[in-house]
Amino acid sequence: MTVDAKYKTRATATGGGRDGHTALADGTLEFDLVIPRELGGPGGDGANPEKLFALGYSACFLGALRVGAQQLKTKVPEGSTVSATIGMGPRTEGGFGITAALDVYLPGMTEADAQHLVKATHGICPYSNSIKATVDVAFTVRT
Numbered sequence: 001m002t003v004d005a006k007y008k009t010r011a012t013a014t015g016g017g018r019d020g021h022t023a024l025a026d027g028t029l030e031f032d033l034v035i036p037r038e039l040g041g042p043g044g045d046g047a048n049p050e051k052l053f054a055l056g057y058s059a060c061f062l063g064a065l066r067v068g069a070q071q072l073k074t075k076v077p078e079g080s081t082v083s084a085t086i087g088m089g090p091r092t093e094g095g096f097g098i099t100a101a102l103d104v105y106l107p108g109m110t111e112a113d114a115q116h117l118v119k120a121t122h123g124i125c126p127y128s129n130s131i132k133a134t135v136d137v138a139f140t141v142r143t
Contacts, residue, residue: 018048039088050086050098057127058084061102064125068117071124076117081105100131101138114143 010025015033019041023030033048035041062082069076087099106114118141122128128137 022047022052050088053098054084054086057086057100057102058082060127061104061121061125064121064128065104065106065117068121068124072117072120074113074117077106077108079105079107098131098135099138100135101140103140103142105142107143109143111141111143114141 011022012025013022013033014020018033018035018039020033021030022033031047031052032045034044034046036048037043059082061084062080065076065080065082081103082105083103085099085101085103088096089099091097104114104118106117109117118139122132122137122139131137
C-alpha cells in the first residue's frame with residue numbers, strides 16, 4: 001500500500017519515553033509524560049501515548065464521519081460526538097498491545113442510518129485504517 005501524504009507533522013520525545021516530554025516541532029503542542037499507576041508508574045498529571053491516541057482517534061473519526069456522510073449523501077447531525085477509549089497492556093502472545101473502543105453519538109439519525117455511516121467511516125478514517133489489521137475496534141453507536 002502506498003500513501004500520498006498531503007500533510008506531515010513531526011514530534012520528538014525526550015527523557016524516558018513514557019516518563020519524559022514530547023513536543024511538536026512547530027511548537028504548537030507539548031506535553032509532559034507520566035506512566036499511569038496501572039502500568040507501574042507514579043501516575044499523576046501528564047499525558048501518555050494512549051491519551052494522545054484517544055485524542056487523535058476521536059477527532060479523526062469525527063472528521064471522517066463528515067466524509068462518509070458526504071459519500072452516502074447524508075449529513076452528520078449537529079451535536080454529534082465521538083469518544084475514544086484506548087487501553088494498553090500485555091498481549092497473550094507476548095509484548096504489549098492496545099485496545100480501542102469508539103462511542104459515536106449521532107443525534108436524530110435512525111439507528112440503521114447511523115450504523116451504516118459508522119461502518120462506512122471505519123473504512124475511511126486513517127486511524128481506523130492504520131490499526132484495523134491488529135486491533136478490533138469496539139463500537140457503540142447512539143442516536
